Amino acid sequence: MSGQHVRLTMTPFLAYYHVDVFSARSFTGNSLTVFPASEGLNREQMQRITQEMHHFESIFLCETPSASTVKAHVFDLQEELEFAGHPLLGAASVLHELNSAEESRTWNFILPQKTVQVTTRQDGNHYHALLDQGQPTFFGEVEQGLAGELLTALNLTPANLAAELPLEVISTGLRYLIVPIRQGLAHARIVHPAFEELLAKAGAQFAYVLDVPTLEGRHWNNDGRLEDVATGSAAGTVGAYLVKHGLVQSDQDFLLHQGRFTGRPSQMLIRIKGQRDAIQAVLVGGDVSLVAQGRLLSLPGESVNRN
Numbered sequence: 001m002s003g004q005h006v007r008l009t010m011t012p013f014l015a016y017y018h019v020d021v022f023s024a025r026s027f028t029g030n031s032l033t034v035f036p037a038s039e040g041l042n043r044e045q046m047q048r049i050t051q052e053m054h055h056f057e058s059i060f061l062c063e064t065p066s067a068s069t070v071k072a073h074v075f076d077l078q079e080e081l082e083f084a085g086h087p088l089l090g091a092a093s094v095l096h097e098l099n100s101a102e103e104s105r106t107w108n109f110i111l112p113q114k115t116v117q118v119t120t121r122q123d124g125n126h127y128h129a130l131l132d133q134g135q136p137t138f139f140g141e142v143e144q145g146l147a148g149e150l151l152t153a154l155n156l157t158p159a160n161l162a163a164e165l166p167l168e169v170i171s172t173g174l175r176y177l178i179v180p181i182r183q184g185l186a187h188a189r190i191v192h193p194a195f196e197e198l199l200a201k202a203g204a205q206f207a208y209v210l211d212v213p214t215l216e217g218r219h220w221n222n223d224g225r226l227e228d229v230a231t232g233s234a235a236g237t238v239g240a241y242l243v244k245h246g247l248v249q250s251d252q253d254f255l256l257h258q259g260r261f262t263g264r265p266s267q268m269l270i271r272i273k274g275q276r277d278a279i280q281a282v283l284v285g286g287d288v289s290l291v292a293q294g295r296l297l298s299l300p301g302e303s304v305n306r307n
Helices: 043-053 086-099 144-153 195-201 232-244
Strands: 014-021 030-035 057-063 069-076 104-110 115-123 126-134 137-141 168-171 175-181 206-211 216-218 254-258 266-275 278-296
Touching (some): 014 086, 030 043, 030 086, 043 069, 069 086, 086 115, 086 126, 086 278, 126 232, 144 195, 206 232, 232 278
Parallel strands (some): 030 057, 069 104, 175 206, 216 254
Antiparallel strands (some): 014 278, 057 069, 126 278, 168 175, 266 278
8 A cells, every 4th residue: 555545536426515504604504405416316316315415405406498597306304395495595505606706696496386586695705695485375364273282282382372463374385384472482392293284274384483572483394303493485474474463564674583492593584575465575585605515426226336
């Protein structure tokens, strides 16, 4: 071995970026893996790669004839999502890093159910990204009996609730149950063994517990095993909820806090356009830090490439 060097280069295969969203500093905020060129992958492979990377979500991009438009598939650890927030913000920042020397760019993401737009701006050694989630859809307030069941399932009681505010289901792509409380955020957690089925009774896919006085929230996978650091898709519904009920003003930026209980404090910027009874658009954004890049040496179902 004398006089020889250890070989450190990896065989190029499938490149990815590790980014942290909703923070200007690496190793905080909500982490994510972005695969900027995932042509040829099927959905089963995307799901298994997401599980292997073990971030809350991963996003897979495929190019289109337009230089500013990509097709995107977002997966969490259990399934493909119709929509997401922080993966789109992180992916747009990676596209800016790879494709543009301009200070600001706008990107279009074609998702399975909708197309959205993200604007990115380089800010020193990180990026700032802003996602237009479109108009919110209000699916209605939850009746009192079911609201009580949902509170219990989240380890909360009526004493925790912001009593003057309803539990309400809102969507900008995913249907979130907004649970407004005034105290007890630290105790909130999913304790119901069939929480997803209970949510379905309210017409919701996920739940977001919001401490109204502090504008701080929490969200988990429906099995309650994993808490999300910062939920961009939910932030849009929270913004629509707050404006509808007159708790914040439209056309003004405000911050939603999340992640303190995971040890990764994050801030999500929200801006609601329009009036409280006629919301036109929901914008959610934040800082994005590029942490690392790497390459997969094999794909699920294939042997390791040693060439």
